Amino acid sequence: MKERLKEKNRPVRVGVTHGDFNGISYEIMIKALMDNRLYEMFTPVIYGLPRVIGYHRKQLRLTDLNYHVISNSSKIIDRKLNILSLSDEEIKIEFGKSTPLAGQFAYQALETAVKDIKNKKIDVLVTAPINKENIHSQDFSFQGHTEYLTNRFQVEDSLMLMVSDSLRVGTVTNHLPVKEVAQNITEEKLLSKLNILHESLKKDFLIERPKIAVLGLNPHAGDNGVIGTEDETIIHSTLIKVKKQGMLVFGPFAADGFFGSGKYTQFDAVLAMYHDQGLIPFKLLAENGGVNYTAGLPIVRTSPDHGTAYDIAGKNLASPASMRQAVYLAINIFRNRRQWEAMHAHPLSEQS
Known part of the structure; x- marks a missing residue:
């Protein structure tokens, strides 16, 4: 009971999968989440690569961007920017190119985040853009996020x-x-x-x-x-x-x-x-x-309404507006669902 109450009162945990790291995903994630004041409203958890986010931090000259690197979701710190590390290895970034490595890590981020949201370690899922070609494999034979998540949640x-x-x-x-x-x-x-x-x-x-x-x-x-x-x-x-x-x-x-x-x-x-x-x-x-x-879906999933934008990747030209709105919408829907469930679980409460 105490655990359930604690879970309900904590800030909404927003899991963000890093998508294709050769596109604009890290740029828009960083730009959308860099304001520390946001962490009073929710806790962001990026499923990604610390070395890649460190590279972008340096390229974008964001000396005030602070984040906490964790190895798994049991170590999430609320009201902080968490980076759940998929790998500590050096990663070759090739902006604007579709590479098998980018596809492998895009899939790994998705699988890890889906496992965590099923286990209620995170509350909502925001997915950065993937490349539908390089993510395809024996494990991922879907046309996109929508079809993949429909299958994974068995609806x-x-x-x-x-x-x-x-x-x-x-x-x-x-x-x-x-x-x-x-x-x-x-x-x-x-x-x-x-x-x-x-x-x-x-x-x-x-x-x-x-x-x-x-x-x-x-x-x-x-x-x-x-x-x-x-x-x-x-x-x-x-x-x-x-x-x-x-x-x-x-x-x-x-x-x-x-x-x-x-x-x-x-x-x-x-x-x-x-x-x-x-x-x-x-x-x-x-x-x-x-x-x-x-x-x-039984869970809340949102995403920016654009793709990997290879043509502007690595040029500091990407707008974070859609990513930011994806985060806000996920939180709003999560809260709306709670409100709707509460209203219909206690139909007389509206009259009191």
Whole structure:
């Protein structure tokens, strides 16, 4: 009982996996976490390489950046910047290059952090960008973080949800070739994604009656069957069923007009059919402050909404805005879930 109370009262522990060290991950992690005042609100734990963070500290001339190197999560010091060391060896950094070594350590960081969050050593997970090619191995055969975490936490489905201050966009299909998208838009998948999105908006964002807009698959949402039938036979018919369950869903909307007219501001979230349909307008509207959140998991995981940015790696040009927002969002969702659980565990407490 005492341990549980102590765990509840401690600052939120934010585990941050270092991603591909040949990209901008260390630069954005350091820039996002270098203000010591933040540690009163949460405890950051970077799963990474002390020698690499030391190199960046020197390159960025951050003489006031202090951190505590630990060998495992039992040694985390709250209200300090912790670096959980994956290796003490000298590491060759090759900015802008995809190397097998970077992929191996990216995977090692993920596996270690997942083990720790399962054992409640950390509370939330923030993942820095990986290279989907060099991380691939016999152990990691997934298309990205979302698919990997869905598998590791043994849930049937999850939802890639892009989040900013003014917009939330989920996708029915994630990292698929365009030629395979249409065949993967099914009633079963739509129902699954809509249910995950609806539940997440209620529990993770505390929106009691969320309004969800659903985009069409084809240009002009099919134009009544002239430009494809999927919008009418699959998407529209599925939305009718969902509405009968009491969910506030609307559409399918033609994607270009929906975003171009600003209609997205009338909804709590948008469900796009495929990756670029949702992420291109999202990134334009969110600018540097977007976050990738994996809804539907038993744990909270966020990530910056950008990749490794090899082209600017090592040049001190990377913005930490998305990484910073990823940390803040993870903490907010973690607290929202606690609040939601408390409210529903004691339904009469609201009336007292």
